Amino acid sequence: MRFHFTVCQGSGNDFPLIDARAIDLDDATWAGVARALADRAGPVGGDGLLLLTDGDAHHAFGMRMFNADGSEAETCLNGLRCVARAGFEALGIERASVRLKTSTAEVSRDAAIAPGVTTIREVAGPADLDVGRWLVTGDSENVQRPIPGLPSARAFTAVAMPNPHLIAFVDEIDEDELSMIGRFAETAPPLLPERANVSFVEIRGATAMFVRTFERGVGLTDSCGSAMAASTFAACLSGRTDFGRELIVLNRGGLVRGQAEADGMVRLSGNATWDWTGSAEVDAATGVAGAVEIERHYNDEIAAWAEVADRAAG
Numbered sequence: 001m002r003f004h005f006t007v008c009q010g011s012g013n014d015f016p017l018i019d020a021r022a023i024d025l026d027d028a029t030w031a032g033v034a035r036a037l038a039d040r041a042g043p044v045g046g047d048g049l050l051l052l053t054d055g056d057a058h059h060a061f062g063m064r065m066f067n068a069d070g071s072e073a074e075t076c077l078n079g080l081r082c083v084a085r086a087g088f089e090a091l092g093i094e095r096a097s098v099r100l101k102t103s104t105a106e107v108s109r110d111a112a113i114a115p116g117v118t119t120i121r122e123v124a125g126p127a128d129l130d131v132g133r134w135l136v137t138g139d140s141e142n143v144q145r146p147i148p149g150l151p152s153a154r155a156f157t158a159v160a161m162p163n164p165h166l167i168a169f170v171d172e173i174d175e176d177e178l179s180m181i182g183r184f185a186e187t188a189p190p191l192l193p194e195r196a197n198v199s200f201v202e203i204r205g206a207t208a209m210f211v212r213t214f215e216r217g218v219g220l221t222d223s224c225g226s227a228m229a230a231s232t233f234a235a236c237l238s239g240r241t242d243f244g245r246e247l248i249v250l251n252r253g254g255l256v257r258g259q260a261e262a263d264g265m266v267r268l269s270g271n272a273t274w275d276w277t278g279s280a281e282v283d284a285a286t287g288v289a290g291a292v293e294i295e296r297h298y299n300d301e302i303a304a305w306a307e308v309a310d311r312a313a314g
């Protein structure tokens with residue numbers, strides 16, 4: 001099968017994005033397409049695959065997101081900004097309710113975060129602390145507590161956005177330690193039957209924090225939007241900042257503006273940047289992509305975001 005796609009990124013979290021509104025494939029085939037196109041050793045590469053899907057009576061359009069390993073996630077908030085842009089451009093609209101796998105999010109165009117940067121505002125949630133479904137400790141909530149069975153004595157907050165996140169606030173991020181815990185979660189131990197995204201968060205003064213995430217189904221990524229949302233909520237819960245206050249949420253790929261409310265809704269505002277469009281032949285059965293034909297590079301957008309990411313890196 002040959003697929004046309006746009007390679008895009010939200011805060012450095014990069015994905016091939018397919019307009020799948022007229023493509024009817026089963027889940028196993030999409031999983032194979034994701035493995036093929038997101039394979040970093042292949043001709044495209046990314047942190048996962050995004051699909052723009054049809055709307056319904058309540059949603060202008062939908063989003064599906066497959067991780068690089070082919071597993072389907074409940075949401076992807078960096079990816080949602082990209083799918084929102086694609087949906088807006090396809091339908092000629094500026095705001096929408098979007099159907100996610102198990103929830104709905106609201107998206108709209110926002111004032112540019114920096115010159116030349118297409119910026120989308122998204123409101124997702126509510127952040128869910130009732131985590132007994134995916135964190136099997138015997139308790140329904142785990143807020144700022146060590147998790148018995150996890151290979152770490154750190155205090156974690158478990159929150160679903162609705163995808164599962166474990167968040168620890170640390171003085172200094174140790175990537176080896178984060179990866180060790182993330183890899184443990186990837187084994188789907190009895191404690192975490194659905195696995196989880198694991199993040200370490202450094203507070204940077206009164207108005208900023210830095211989030212590093214080992215993503216379920218991917219590994220260490222430059223940025224994870226739902227982890228930034230979960231971290232913003234967890235920072236408010238633990239009194240590190242206040243509900244209703246906007247934070248700059250930094251990551252390896254740049255930044256977003258984030259704000260959590262006491263009702264669990266979290267707003268992120270950030271980029272949806274096109275890198276290039278093209279097409280590739282994909283063998284979904286083997287998860288292998290063939291030679292790519294590139295149609296267009298978006299050099300101005302790439303340069304505009306590079307300035308933001310450079311400034312964010314300090």
Ligand SMILES: N[C@@H](CCC[C@H](N)C(=O)O)C(=O)O
Binds near residue numbers: 067
């Ligand atoms: N990077 C994403 C989250 C992608 C899904 C995640 N790996 C999961 O399996 O839950 C984001 O920006 O939210």
